[in-house]
Amino acid sequence: MAANDSDGFARFKAHRSKFFAAAQYLCKSRRLRYSARMRKPTLALLAACLTLLVGLSGSAVAKPWWMRGVESNETDFLPPDVAFRPSAGIDGNQVRVRWVIADGYYLYRSRMSIKAESPDLVVGTPEFPTGTLKVDPYLGNQEIYTQQVEAKATYSRFDGGAHPMEIKVTYQGCADAGLCYPPITRVLNTEHAPPAAAASPHHWEGVAILVGGIAFLLAGLMLRKGRNLELPTA
């Protein structure tokens, strides 16, 4: 068993050195074989790809051109649990609640609350960050949140950990397209907080970058194809 393992490791090492050798060779041959005339398009291509990737990861707020129109369609709306995704976690003596809000949707500060749900749990008055003001002729100017908001509240437990720590959150929001959801109440378990990445409303970027990356790899293979490569013998 141990012999097999070391065998495998040796094979891996051999492969690895071969890989590095090939990579080195490719770099070298490219430098040698590409004339100055050819280097320009290569650089341009690299720059274009980089710009695309940076643009993708940086466009967390604005949607790229090919996605516009999907959400601006006035007749479509998201189910409430997709439009607003709350999650909770514990940080020292504080409970933190984060709402991830879909593009084109918002939550009203005045209609958000965090309360204790488990027995023998006391949750203090939550602290919210400053939101943006929305003009409302009937209710007066309203503070709203878009994209994401995190609130904190101190807590004390008097049950000695006998119950799972659960809090009850209430929130109410609307879509820019002209519709509102009634107040939503959800019980969150602070011990099973979903990872922040999974709750991101922008996970399309991840998919786009992944597919882009695969395409990039394929493109590399395509470039390599047809070239007679000989691995240098060690």
Next chain:
Amino acid sequence: MNTPAVRLGGAALLVILGICAGAWFHSSTQSVRRYSGVRVTAGQASAPNPSDMADLPSPGKIPDRLPEFSLADRSGKATSIKSFDGKSLIINFWATWCAPCRKEIPLLQALHTEWGGRGVSVVGVAVDYRDKVLDFAERYKIAYPLLMGEQDALDAAAGFGVETPVFPFTVFTDGRGDVVALFIGELHRPQAELILSKVQALNKGEIELAAARHAIAEGLQALNSAS
């Protein structure tokens, strides 16, 4: 011809296509989870995107006929929606806490006045606390009939297949009590007039219900893509 330049071009194209494919794939998987806002009733009706609608997770079936429900009116008396029998109705579900709902109230007031002579009546159904509704109705001088309630009003909304309640939404019926259209979100004049013109044609017997629904679905989609 098979120069590195050609291969480079191909590679660049592939990368761009790949990124676009990723974005498209994601947007298409997400659109399945979306509800469609403008809906014409189920059954033989032609919805804007019948194939999309089939995949929708929870919206219930929109009834073909106006369902019976009873809610308190302004004086607190339980009033059945059937008491408006014989009229073509614009049943508007709203709440005072809902900004887009408040925004469309002047349009509903105007429609109630303009179409009143043609057998059309607006009925507001407020899903809200009674005192807030009365206060709001006073301030905005709402002239059309109002019904109101909390859980019972939500139940009435569910009777129209709107199981995930969103506000505002507006139901249009013809004079026979057939549900002609259900419009989710803030109503605007062109949309309202398109639907009312078909309600009128139905009442005059100029058009069949299925054809009216089809024409409304197509007309709304045209209006939507034009805006």
